[in-house]
């Protein structure tokens with residue numbers, strides 16, 4: 001089993017290795033999931049597996065898009081660019097409807113209480129998580145998720161659909177299972193993708209996992225039977241209100257300031273014109289997350305703090321709780337990259353002064369409704385950021 005190495009150097013090496021495949025080859029082959037056996041040195045054949053690095057911002061969307069566009073141009077790189085934009089779309093959508101997150105958490109907690117109270121649900125839930133449903137592909141993906149901590153996008157879609165419509169388990173429990181085990185587990189992409197499969201994101205349009213589609217795109221590895229293919233989208237009452245995303249003003253600390261990196265954003269570049277006097281990494285491991293996920297986050301933070309300390313020529317320290325940030329700042333004003341809605345935001349206690357990155361400020365406001373507005377509005381905004389989109 002090979003887990004990605006949690007350093008920017010490893011992310012950049014993968015980016016360089018996959019860049020030649022970001023053009024037509026990606027568009028033609030990205031839906032195929034030949035499975036872990038076909039991986040070479042832990043890397044899948046047809047997709048980048050850059051998601052853990054993007055998730056923690058060891059590398060960022062702008063440099064990944066630059067690599068794709070420089071190498072292939074906007075036409076040939078169109079599909080890859082579009083997939084990277086989906087990440088910003090989901091993030092921007094959640095930032096504009098933050099109430100979606102606590103609603104999910106409440107639904108998850110209610111579903112977990114149901115598992116505790118109802119023996120039948122508990123049995124089905126455990127069988128699903130432990131890969132004992134008797135549905136060949138589903139059981140293999142459950143095992144792949146818990147042992148390798150990553151799944152191909154198509155497998156995620158099929159898995160979520162089978163979880164919701166064939167096994168009839170609460171979608172929030174499936175989203176939670178993913179978030180605890182995915183090494184790229186992201187509150188926005190994960191929650192909203194599960195809602196999309198369920199028919200709650202694009203209302204009335206659910207995703208059906210079909211046996212022939214699974215057999216075709218897994219190279220005949222699976223022949224599932226008994227799938228519910230005629231799916232009835234889930235429904236819910238009401239709609240979470242939207243508030244347009246407005247980036248907070250750029251912090252202007254008068255004296256020394258401390259850069260606080262956290263699990264929502266470990267990018268070390270800042271828009272503040274002066275170097276920080278110290279770098280603080282705030283580790284906030286999710287106690288519910290799988291050990292491999294916590295290990296990746298811990299390694300990524302250590303890597304980011306070490307690089308930032310070197311780049312800014314200042315001390316770097318990792319603290320274990322938000323309450324320790326003030327002391328670690330030693331009189332400097334703590335400033336952090338924007339703290340996103342979701343698991344990280346829930347922890348609280350992070351500095352009030354945050355900055356939003358140019359890419360996020362460009363893409364997130366476009367996520368007012370469906371993906372189309374992001375897809376059509378992004379090229380001009382990417383060009384304004386200097387990308388050949």
Ligand SMILES: Cc1cc2nc3c(=O)[nH]c(=O)nc-3n(C[C@H](O)[C@H](O)[C@H](O)COP(=O)(O)OP(=O)(O)OC[C@H]3O[C@@H](n4cnc5c(N)ncnc54)[C@H](O)[C@@H]3O)c2cc1C
Pocket residue numbers: 030047048049050051052054055083084085086087088090151152153154156157160178179182184185186187189190191193194197
């Ligand atoms: C049910 C479900 C749950 C998901 N949960 C997560 C999650 O927790 N974290 C996460 O990062 N992605 C999630 N995704 C989206 C997607 O599956 C992964 O981003 C992708 O599989 C990562 O593999 P890759 O890096 O090889 O992607 P590539 O195909 O190489 O794409 C490059 C990058 O674009 C972004 N991207 C690609 N596809 C999507 C997509 N559909 N939605 C959002 N961003 C995308 C990712 O950052 C990815 O690294 C989920 C999708 C589904 C259907």
